[in-house]
Amino acid sequence: MSATAGKRNVLFVGLELGVFEKISQSLSVSEFAVDYISGAMSAVELISLLPYDAFVAGYPLPDMELRRFLDAIRRPSSTSRQAAVVLLAPAELRREAEAFLGRGVGRVLSLTDPPEFLQQILPGLLDVAVRIPLRAVSRLEGDAGRGRNLVLCQTVNVSSTGMLIRTDQGYPLGAELAFELSLPGERKPIRGRAEVVRYTVEQKERISGVGVRFRAFEGEDRYRFESHLQELSS
Secondary structure (H helix, E strand, O other): OOOOOOOEEEEEEOOOHHHHHHHHOOOOOOOEEEEEEOOHHHHHHHHOOOOOOEEEEEOOOOOOOHHHHHHHHHOOOOOOOOOEEEEEEOHHHHHHHHHHEOOOEOEEEEOOOOOHHHHHHHHHHHOOOOOEEOOOEEEEEEEOOOOEEEEEEEEEEEOOOEEEEEOOOOOOOOOEEEEEEEOOOOOOOEEEEEEEEEEOOHHHHOOOEEEEEEEEEOOOHHHHHHHHHHHHHO
């Protein structure tokens, strides 16, 4: 068992072998090198020797509290400190597992979700772009649990892949939103669609809001947006 150079190395931890085999087959073999270990205690020993880009862990873990496992990944001496962590939970425990979002966990999936979901979300969790502070007016349209609505918000920061938005709306993870972003100096807003990928942790980030990943832009708006990012970062 070893991490493989040239690919993203993913370690599956604390899952039944059948579940691992079913889900891991959905990952592209050209993009990911996959390892499996049944227990979290053995995984902690392994990651002290080998670096991993991502962990896919069962919830709850069979032999260790999740918080302890996350602490082992995030400790300063860990070679996997920046790794993405995805939890796979039974449907009835998904909400409980989501309490760890933003506290070392990037995404929670249900064991009943299609296996292809993991292939879809891992690249976005691994390819974290540089964030640039930006206070700008944004508008979101999506389902916040009470039907579709249009909400006026404020961005906190942006990157080439997404943005952090200050809002009290309860958008569910995975929700697709239409957005308008009014950039300083631009007469026409940037328009597109984005997916909610995380909630903020108010104790840490001191705001209530959501992180979204861009899914699509209208017309030439991606070019306009990326040109503005270059100006902000220069």
